[in-house]
Amino acid sequence: MLLEAQGIVKLFGGFRAVDGADLSLNRGEIVGLIGPNGAGKSTFFNCLAGDLRPNAGRIVFDGHDLTLATPEAHARRGLARTWQVPVVFAEMAVRDNVMVGAFLRHPQARAARRKADEVLEFTGLAAQADAPAGSLGTLGRKRLEIARALATEPSLLLLDEALAGLNATETQVAIDLVRGIHARGVTLIIVEHVMSVILSLAQRAVVFNQGHVIAAGAPQAVIEDEAVIEAYLGKRFRRPVP
Amino acid sequence: MKKRHLLFVVLGILVLAWPLVLHGVFIQHVAALLVLAAISASAWNIVGGYGGQVSIGHAMFFGAGAYGALAAYTDFGWPPVAGVPLGIIAALLIAVLVGLPTFRLQGHYFSMATIAAVELLRILLSNVSVLGASVGLMGPARPRGLADLSFRSPVPYYYLFLAVLALLLVVTAWMERSRLGFYLRAIRGGERGARSLGVPVVRTKLIALMISAGFTALAGGLYALMVGFIDPESGFGLLISVKMVIIAALGGAGTLWGPLVGAAILIPLEESTNALFGGSGTGATYVVYGAIIVLISRFLPGGIAELVQLLSVKARRRAA
Ligand SMILES: Nc1ncnc2c1ncn2[C@@H]1O[C@H](COP(=O)(O)OP(=O)(O)OP(=O)(O)O)[C@@H](O)[C@H]1O
Ligand SMILES: [Mg+2]
Numbered sequence: 223m224l225l226e227a228q229g230i231v232k233l234f235g236g237f238r239a240v241d242g243a244d245l246s247l248n249r250g251e252i253v254g255l256i257g258p259n260g261a262g263k264s265t266f267f268n269c270l271a272g273d274l275r276p277n278a279g280r281i282v283f284d285g286h287d288l289t290l291a292t293p294e295a296h297a298r299r300g301l302a303r304t305w306q307v308p309v310v311f312a313e314m315a316v317r318d319n320v321m322v323g324a325f326l327r328h329p330q331a332r333a334a335r336r337k338a339d340e341v342l343e344f345t346g347l348a349a350q351a352d353a354p355a356g357s358l359g360t361l362g363r364k365r366l367e368i369a370r371a372l373a374t375e376p377s378l379l380l381l382d383e384a385l386a387g388l389n390a391t392e393t394q395v396a397i398d399l400v401r402g403i404h405a406r407g408v409t410l411i412i413v414e415h416v417m418s419v420i421l422s423l424a425q426r427a428v429v430f431n432q433g434h435v436i437a438a439g440a441p442q443a444v445i446e447d448e449a450v451i452e453a454y455l456g457k458r459f460r461r462p463v464p
Numbered sequence: 465m466k467k468r469h470l471l472f473v474v475l476g477i478l479v480l481a482w483p484l485v486l487h488g489v490f491i492q493h494v495a496a497l498l499v500l501a502a503i504s505a506s507a508w509n510i511v512g513g514y515g516g517q518v519s520i521g522h523a524m525f526f527g528a529g530a531y532g533a534l535a536a537y538t539d540f541g542w543p544p545v546a547g548v549p550l551g552i553i554a555a556l557l558i559a560v561l562v563g564l565p566t567f568r569l570q571g572h573y574f575s576m577a578t579i580a581a582v583e584l585l586r587i588l589l590s591n592v593s594v595l596g597a598s599v600g601l602m603g604p605a606r607p608r609g610l611a612d613l614s615f616r617s618p619v620p621y622y623y624l625f626l627a628v629l630a631l632l633l634v635v636t637a638w639m640e641r642s643r644l645g646f647y648l649r650a651i652r653g654g655e656r657g658a659r660s661l662g663v664p665v666v667r668t669k670l671i672a673l674m675i676s677a678g679f680t681a682l683a684g685g686l687y688a689l690m691v692g693f694i695d696p697e698s699g700f701g702l703l704i705s706v707k708m709v710i711i712a713a714l715g716g717a718g719t720l721w722g723p724l725v726g727a728a729i730l731i732p733l734e735e736s737t738n739a740l741f742g743g744s745g746t747g748a749t750y751v752v753y754g755a756i757i758v759l760i761s762r763f764l765p766g767g768i769a770e771l772v773q774l775l776s777v778k779a780r781r782r783a784a
Binding site for chain 2 (some may be wrong): 271273292293294296297298302303305309310311312313314318319321322323325326329331334370371373374
């Protein structure tokens with residue numbers, strides 16, 4: 223078991239954004255986290271990554287209790303994440319952004335730079351290495367966030383809508399990138415609204431609604447689940463009536 | 465690239481050799497003050513520029529250094545220079561005491577907290593009689609020996625200050641390329657992102673503040689050596705802190721050369737307005753500082769460094 227989150231609760235005032243969410247994850251999985259807008263997916267991610275302290279529940283990652291640990295402690299333990307709205311260092315060059323991540327495991331600048339260049343190559347950002355991150359569009363920034371996170375050499379990567387807003391070709395490129403990351407031995411949780419992405423990437427889908435898990439299982443089976451259709455998908459993904 | 469190296473060599477020779485040719489005491493005095501201001505502003509730049517933690521209270525370190533030097537003389541009869549390390553140690557302690565509680569504050573709140581801290585220290589100090597209370601401290605009236613480092617001419621001070629500035633530039637250049645420099649720039653770019661990549665934000669800020677405080681205190685000690693007098697206003701006054709910020713911002717905060725360029729512009733300007741209108745810390749100084757703050761924030765938030773970059777990009781485009 224790589225990650226085990228049990229009974230996570232996060233309150234904003236009196237509002238229960240995450241309300242008793244459970245998730246456990248084996249090494250080497252790709253899990254798709256889906257659910258309607260406002261279901262609490264990003265808030266749950268923030269709890270898993272240490273950006274928010276859960277009001278209740280327990281998070282064990284790689285044998286360590288990280289329930290109340292800081293984000294930097296999560297990074298050191300090997301849990302990396304991207305944001306739904308990218309937070310790149312706009313004034314720094316693309317390569318320097320990635321080097322910040324690489325310094326976590328490579329304190330010497332030369333080694334960090336080598337690591338960063340390797341990750342930039344892998345993520346297809348090598349051509350923009352010297353441009354300021356602020357000059358990238360949203361797609362580039364999302365990609366840069368993935369690169370930065372990878373440079374920390376994580377064992378688990380949380381991607382929050384990293385593939386949102388891409389056209390068909392770009393989506394295919396991004397899917398290949400995620401497969402490549404997985405092939406390097408990284409376990410992934412991906413939040414996506416685009417069902418085709420979940421279907422082609424995830425081995426398991428977990429459905430969130432109103433702050434907790436309402437269904438989980440093989441992606442194909444989950445999207446045919448009546449409760450999921452009710453809460454999220456609407457009629458569009460209903461099985462054609464024979 | 466070759467041309468640039470040549471430029472640096474010529475500039476270096478000019479900086480080192482001009483006092484052999486020009487003998488005016490006013491210009492020598494201004495030059496020494498200029499280098500001193502470049503030291504303070506470069507020291508501020510480490511945490512304020514690279515790290516984006518805009519302290520408006522760096523006079524607390526400058527004052528600590530200056531008081532260390534002159535208290536060592538007044539209270540123990542030491543040569544002032546022997547008190548400089550004491551001042552630096554005091555500055556490091558202040559850095560830890562002020563840094564740890566205020567680093568959790570963001571943006572303007574941090575700046576305001578540093579102002580509050582330095583004002584508190586200034587008022588406390590004005591009541592400590594072994595530190596001269598509100599009257600201040602004096603250095604040796606005439607040198608008792610070479611160890612007092614008391615010279616008539618500003619030129620020896622000029623060279624001493626240059627050596628310290630060179631050391632600080634080397635430290636800053638090293639920092640720029642090292643993990644510390646990257647982490648500081650990441651913190652300036654956004655703490656949330658930085659922390660998610662494993663940047664220990666508080667520790668990084670604290671290390672930067674301590675390096676910054678140490679060199680600012682050294683600048684304060686050197687100032688006391690040259691001027692031979694310090695009081696709460698000239699050590700811990702708001703103007704002292706504001707000047708470091710303005711100089712760095714004018715030249716380009718978060719760049720290696722920015723504070724030097726800023727000092728090279730502001731100090732001659734300030735000293736000549738002072739000479740024209742009489743006395744420092746008068747209305748004219750505030751007018752000059754105010755005008756510069758307005759001009760930078762309105763037209764050039766990146767300082768002159770940004771202007772140079774814009775121009776060179778344009779020139780390259782035209783060449784291409
Ligand atoms: N910092 C906050 N303070 C108060 N309420 C918040 C905060 N962050 C999120 N919320 C609320 O919590 C709920 C869950 O938000 P969250 O962003 O986790 O949803 P989500 O599942 O990621 O949605 P989306 O698919 O739109 O990204 C929403 O109703 C949101 O308005
Ligand atoms: Mg979200």
